[in-house]
Amino acid sequence: MANPLRAEVVQLYKTLLFLGREYPKGADYFRDRLRAAFAKNKDVRDPEKIKELISRGEFVVKELEALYYLRKYRALKKRYYETE
């Protein structure tokens, strides 16, 4: 196992799992897909490839945060502000 990167991968997994709790299609749906995605790449050994996958994961983190923010913003805008 690529030792220094293992900690990063585990932290990425935990972060995604934590964010997935609020996923609109359900936390279970998200968790199953998260596990599948990580399991698919579990035999990758090349550090460069691992780093690339980690940054892809971090991109997904940002996408999720944006998704959650937009959902909330749009819901509140619809509820509290007159639509023209």
Place this chain on the structure above:
Amino acid sequence: MSARVLVGVKRVIDYAVKIRVRPDHTGVVTDGVKHSMNPFCEIAVEEAVRLKEKKLVKEIVAVSCGPQQVQETIRTALAMGADRGIHVEVSGKDYDALGPLQVSKIMAALAKKEEADLIILGKQAIDDDCNQTGQMTAALLDWPQGTFASELTLEGGMLKVVREIDGGLETIKIKMPAVVTADLRLNTPRYATLPNIMKAKKKKIANVKPADLGVDVTSRLEVLKVDEPPQRQAGVKVETVEDLVVKLKEAGRI
């Protein structure tokens, strides 16, 4: 700048949850329902944290009133960047009856005790939609208020607030100490990430009772009944104008 900011955060039912009225019509179902920080309070915390990052304020104190569970909400504020928390313990019947008047009295007392220079609150809570706490707090302290803030800047010892009002945007300049209430477009709140939540566990949350602050939380309001809004009736389509007139006459409208 040695300013201290007090941010009020409220624990409310999560915005995405479908609200159900209790069978006895005394309120809404809260047991087992997902709760989170009021979205406008998140925006208030974010604004305070941004002021601290710009080094315009020195310390952010997150305050919440309620039972044990509100500590989660304070912890979220701490994870977003607040320095310490104050949990004002109110539980049971007192908590059910807790409204803007009581909260604003508590905030005013805390502002004096903590020597705060700025209070930032959300403009309203999504559960009661009162939109009163900020205004009442300012009145009790005799501080100026910048409500519905969509932009906040510090200029010297003054606050420039751009307010979102019905007619458009109004820019005002008010002296500190002041109360500001956050509107939707003030900022984009950051997500409390897992490492920040872990770090926030080390930050202190002080425990206070309203009596310690000399505040009486008895309410002068009594909730008589809570009902769901009336169901929308389906519309009726008619073929001709004559039919429309007949239908309107039937309904007693003309």
